[in-house]
Amino acid sequence: MNHLIVAPLLLPLLMGAIIVLAVNRSISLHRTLGLISSAVVTLITGVLLYQAMTGPIQMYVLGDWSPPFGIIMVLDRLSAMMIFITSLLAFLCLLYAVKGTDEQGKNFHALFQFQLLGINGAFLTGDIFNLFVFFEVMLLSSYGLVLHGGGARRTKAGMHYVMLNLVGSSVFLIGVGVLYGLLGSLNMADMAVRLASAPADNAALLQAGGLILFGVFALKAALIPLYFWLPNAYGFTSAPVAALFAVMTKVGVYVILRVYTLIFGDHAGVAANVLEPWLLPVALVTLVAGSIGVVASRDLRQTIAYMVVVSVGTLLAVIGTFSVDGIAAAIVYLPHTTFMTAAMFLVADMIRQQRLDAGAALTPDRPVGQERLLGLLFLGAAVAIGGLPPLSGFTAKVMMLMGVQAHAAAPWIWSLVLIGGLMGLIALGRAGSVIFWKTMPLDDSGVGAFSKEPHADIPRYGIGYSFPVLILLAISPLLVLFGGPLSDFGYAVAAQISQPVYYIEAVLGSDAVAALLSAGGY
Amino acid sequence: MELLFTSCLGVMIACGVYLMLRARTFPFVLGLTLLGYAVNMFLFVSGRLKTNLPAVVSPEQLQYTDPLPQALVLTAIVIGFAMVAFVVVLALRASGELGTDHVDGHKENNS
Numbered sequence: 001m002n003h004l005i006v007a008p009l010l011l012p013l014l015m016g017a018i019i020v021l022a023v024n025r026s027i028s029l030h031r032t033l034g035l036i037s038s039a040v041v042t043l044i045t046g047v048l049l050y051q052a053m054t055g056p057i058q059m060y061v062l063g064d065w066s067p068p069f070g071i072i073m074v075l076d077r078l079s080a081m082m083i084f085i086t087s088l089l090a091f092l093c094l095l096y097a098v099k100g101t102d103e104q105g106k107n108f109h110a111l112f113q114f115q116l117l118g119i120n121g122a123f124l125t126g127d128i129f130n131l132f133v134f135f136e137v138m139l140l141s142s143y144g145l146v147l148h149g150g151g152a153r154r155t156k157a158g159m160h161y162v163m164l165n166l167v168g169s170s171v172f173l174i175g176v177g178v179l180y181g182l183l184g185s186l187n188m189a190d191m192a193v194r195l196a197s198a199p200a201d202n203a204a205l206l207q208a209g210g211l212i213l214f215g216v217f218a219l220k221a222a223l224i225p226l227y228f229w230l231p232n233a234y235g236f237t238s239a240p241v242a243a244l245f246a247v248m249t250k251v252g253v254y255v256i257l258r259v260y261t262l263i264f265g266d267h268a269g270v271a272a273n274v275l276e277p278w279l280l281p282v283a284l285v286t287l288v289a290g291s292i293g294v295v296a297s298r299d300l301r302q303t304i305a306y307m308v309v310v311s312v313g314t315l316l317a318v319i320g321t322f323s324v325d326g327i328a329a330a331i332v333y334l335p336h337t338t339f340m341t342a343a344m345f346l347v348a349d350m351i352r353q354q355r356l357d358a359g360a361a362l363t364p365d366r367p368v369g370q371e372r373l374l375g376l377l378f379l380g381a382a383v384a385i386g387g388l389p390p391l392s393g394f395t396a397k398v399m400m401l402m403g404v405q406a407h408a409a410a411p412w413i414w415s416l417v418l419i420g421g422l423m424g425l426i427a428l429g430r431a432g433s434v435i436f437w438k439t440m441p442l443d444d445s446g447v448g449a450f451s452k453e454p455h456a457d458i459p460r461y462g463i464g465y466s467f468p469v470l471i472l473l474a475i476s477p478l479l480v481l482f483g484g485p486l487s488d489f490g491y492a493v494a495a496q497i498s499q500p501v502y503y504i505e506a507v508l509g510s511d512a513v514a515a516l517l518s519a520g521g522y
Numbered sequence: 523m524e525l526l527f528t529s530c531l532g533v534m535i536a537c538g539v540y541l542m543l544r545a546r547t548f549p550f551v552l553g554l555t556l557l558g559y560a561v562n563m564f565l566f567v568s569g570r571l572k573t574n575l576p577a578v579v580s581p582e583q584l585q586y587t588d589p590l591p592q593a594l595v596l597t598a599i600v601i602g603f604a605m606v607a608f609v610v611v612l613a614l615r616a617s618g619e620l621g622t623d624h625v626d627g628h629k630e631n632n633s
Contacts, residue, residue: 143608173561176565
């Protein structure tokens with residue numbers, strides 16, 4: 001058994017606990033511990049990603065209780081990719097946070113480690129009740145992080161986020177209860193095998209259970225009509241947290257992809273493909289609503305938060321075709337959109353701090369202190385996120401549009417994805433012109449009214465401050481340069497996802513696959 | 523017994539949802555608690571309702587209740603308890619910062 005699989009969970013858990021114990025020690029100790037933990041987790045997940053790319057699906061059996069009885073962690077290509085993206089993003093966000101954001105509260109670093117534990121756990125687990133537990137770990141730390149720094153707007157937005165997710169957790173338990181009552185198992189691979197031979201009498205309840213779970217995952221992924229919490233929660237929280245949360249909605253996307261290909265896939269007998277009529281239309285409507293929000297919002301951070309909604313809509317519309325090409329293209333788009341949205345949140349925060357009156361609001365203010373640096377960072381992030389050549393947004397979008405060509409709804413997907421992209425460009429172009437061009441005189445009156453010196457209170461960023469953003473932005477040309485291997489990887493992931501027998505064989509052995517096949521699945 | 527059990531669950535969920543839709547923090551917490559109880563009881567019966575049977579599988583005992591839902595409920599209760607504690611603290615802080623107990627921060631709304 002490969003013990004490395006459980007390390008991305010144990011290390012943040014241990015480090016988080018140590019930081020909690022050292023709560024009254026200096027913040028530099030917290031920073032050191034947090035950064036070491038995130039860096040090591042990034043390295044470990046990199047190794048795991050390499051193993052998953054080259055080797056078979058691996059399983060970690062906790063406490064050696066053989067499945068389906070115990071809880072298992074499963075490392076396949078999709079989960080390996082997701083934990084690697086999460087860890088790398090978390091490390092970069094933490095690098096940005098140690099420049100001052102983390103001083104606003106005592107427990108930032110501990111919460112950050114537990115957040116990492118929850119997200120990694122949700123990606124790795126192979127048990128649906130354990131998924132609930134990791135969701136709760138993830139949410140409880142995210143509640144703390146959303147509210148980090150305080151303030152009335154943050155509290156109000158955070159309260160909506162917390163309350164909706166608490167109701168969501170209850171609904172999740174109802175869905176799990178229905179499925180357990182009918183199938184008698186919680187191991188996802190075992191549920192798939194049992195569902196294949198479930199009697200037709202239970203069809204309605206099984207389908208209801210599947211769709212109740214979809215409601216919860218849609219809340220996590222921020223699909224319409226369950227995304228209204230997102231723009232305020234992401235827009236008003238502190239920047240490194242918002243940047244890390246760029247991957248939280250992807251947890252919802254991942255779980256939808258996992259559960260509805262593995263448990264409710266083609267082979268699922270009476271509940272086969274239960275989500276297929278729903279996902280594509282819901283995702284497209286989300287895309288439209290998000291695009292409207294992008295052009296309508298009057299605050300740069302909220303614009304970016306709506307872009308998260310647009311990217312979720314795009315991803316799930318492409319996944320909603322449930323074709324190998326579509327899933328592969330979504331896998332290529334996912335790292336791009338996660339990293340670029342995160343970069344944009346950080347750039348917006350740097351802009352906000354240099355605009356003393358307007359902040360991130362899109363109203364004219366005095367020019368920012370470092371126009372050249374911030375202008376170039378904004379331009380880079382906007383080109384990448386808007387999907388213009390030569391950066392990765394363009395290649396990923398082309399691949400998605402090509403991938404869905406064969407589907408009957410292709411005209412809808414094409415037109416809405418392209419219009420969504422156009423709306424994003426308009427909003428970013430307008431934001432850029434207001435922030436950098438439509439500026440007011442440097443000082444209203446008095447001494448230094450016509451000097452070229454910016455306001456004395458404006459913080460100036462050294463290279464260390466913009467380093468995390470530069471790294472995030474540098475990922476975009478890398479994704480283009482290695483586009484060939486990346487799309488091969490996307491197809492390799494999609495091949496594993498669309499053939500759940502590999503997953504089931506790795507978890508339960510070939511007897512279970514034989515049982516699945518004899519149930520008439522294939 | 524099934525009828526009694528399910529109608530109790532239904533009443534609890536209905537009351538919980540009604541209280542949560544009041545859009546004030548204190549009724550929301552009460553509603554969440556009721557909903558949490560109902561969900562826990564629901565999870566409990568996913569192993570079927572049986573009386574006077576042990577939750578232990580043993581060779582002498584031919585009949586037993588499913589022990590797994592009981593473990594699940596235990597987990598869910600603990601998590602739910604933590605969540606209620608958190609939301610109470612958050613509600614207190616919100617009423618301090620926003621000056622109202624309405625979840626949207628409306629002050630003039632007296633309904």
